[in-house]
Amino acid sequence: MVPAVYYNGRSSHATRVLAWRDEALLRWRVAEGADEWKVPLTEVEPSARVAGLAFMLRLPDGAHLQVEHDLLPADWFPRHHRIERVVDWLERRWMAALASVVVVVVSLLALFEFGLPWAADRIATHMPRAVETSMGRQSLKALQGSLLKPTTLSAERRVHLQDIFRRFASHLPNLPQVQLAFYDAPAIGANAFALPDGTVVFTDALAGAVPDDDAFIAVVAHELGHQAGHHMLRQVLRSSGVFIVASVLMGDVTSMGGVAAGVPAFLIDSHYSRTFEESADAFAFESLARQGIDPAAFVHAMQALERTHPELKGEKDLRYMSSHPLTEDRIARANAASQRFRATHKVTSSH
Numbered sequence: 322m323v324p325a326v327y328y329n330g331r332s333s334h335a336t337r338v339l340a341w342r343d344e345a346l347l348r349w350r351v352a353e354g355a356d357e358w359k360v361p362l363t364e365v366e367p368s369a370r371v372a373g374l375a376f377m378l379r380l381p382d383g384a385h386l387q388v389e390h391d392l393l394p395a396d397w398f399p400r401h402h403r404i405e406r407v408v409d410w411l412e413r414r415w416m417a418a419l420a421s422v423v424v425v426v427v428s429l430l431a432l433f434e435f436g437l438p439w440a441a442d443r444i445a446t447h448m449p450r451a452v453e454t455s456m457g458r459q460s461l462k463a464l465q466g467s468l469l470k471p472t473t474l475s476a477e478r479r480v481h482l483q484d485i486f487r488r489f490a491s492h493l494p495n496l497p498q499v500q501l502a503f504y505d506a507p508a509i510g511a512n513a514f515a516l517p518d519g520t521v522v523f524t525d526a527l528a529g530a531v532p533d534d535d536a537f538i539a540v541v542a543h544e545l546g547h548q549a550g551h552h553m554l555r556q557v558l559r560s561s562g563v564f565i566v567a568s569v570l571m572g573d574v575t576s577m578g579g580v581a582a583g584v585p586a587f588l589i590d591s592h593y594s595r596t597f598e599e600s601a602d603a604f605a606f607e608s609l610a611r612q613g614i615d616p617a618a619f620v621h622a623m624q625a626l627e628r629t630h631p632e633l634k635g636e637k638d639l640r641y642m643s644s645h646p647l648t649e650d651r652i653a654r655a656n657a658a659s660q661r662f663r664a665t666h667k668v669t670s671s672h
């Protein structure tokens with residue numbers, strides 16, 4: 322006989338009983354009294370085995386018998402789900418408990434590694450145009466207060482470069498409104514970047530270092546590639562953590578300020594992912610070729626920057642080079658695009 326508690330299923334009243342097995346019957350009686358009941362064991366539904374929890378034996382009329390975990394005799398329900406025995410066995414072992422902690426941690430890491438970039442990309446590419454514009458403006462304002470100072474380029478030089486920029490950008494399809502802005506930015510050296518609202522920022526140092534107009538427009542083309550792919554927004558969202566991503570996802574506009582604040586941080590100590598670089602390159606190579614400029618111009622521009630400005634070797638001074646590392650892959654792709662360009666160019670010019 323084992324001590325048990327009887328619940329009639331209609332009230333929370335608990336009755337202390339003693340239960341025992343009698344052949345194919347489950348019997349129980351009030352601990353101090355003569356009342357006795359019985360049901361066939363086959364009509365009793367035992368709850369799952371969970372370490373530390375009492376068993377609930379469900380009776381056919383909706384009542385329950387509660388038996389302490391360790392007190393249920395094994396021969397009452399010998400065919401009780403085998404899987405539950407496995408679960409019970411597992412739960413009793415700390416190695417298994419530890420393993421499940423590891424599984425949870427790995428799942429969380431996977432969420433951060435893959436789930437977060439996925440969510441960031443979804444947000445960035447489905448962001449309403451107006452929100453992106455306002456985020457770009459906020460970012461620019463934040464930068465103007467810190468990293469970006471008024472340009473020192475001559476008006477003549479600015480007008481000339483703006484002219485080339487406008488002509489190039491006006492021929493690009495599927496690009497939202499873009500504009501070019503010059504700033505003196507000693508903290509980020511020779512640099513260029515595209516903000517979410519379509520502003521391409523060019524620092525005075527980089528404008529002074531590009532060897533010619535083609536090199537200038539090649540850098541612009543690459544940056545417009547980042548712009549077309551929403552790369553700045555995606556990268557900043559990716560690195561801004563799960564809370565900002567979640568709140569932007571839920572439409573909390575105040576978090577946009579957090580995104581705007583992430584842009585200066587990105588400019589100072591991060592760079593675009595390799596995939597983003599390749600995609601911006603592809604955009605640049607194609608748009609340059611379409612406007613009659615050899616796609617190799619971007620790589621040549623970068624190489625020329627490095628060669629002709631040894632004084633800009635510092636990490637900060639040639640930030641554009643360090644945030645856009647020229648890998649062999651990128652150079653090979655540029656050369657391939659250049660070969661295709663020259664082949665077509667020869668054909669068209671012979672006519």
Ligand SMILES: [Zn+2]
Pocket residue numbers: 543547593597598601645
């Ligand atoms: Zn880039």
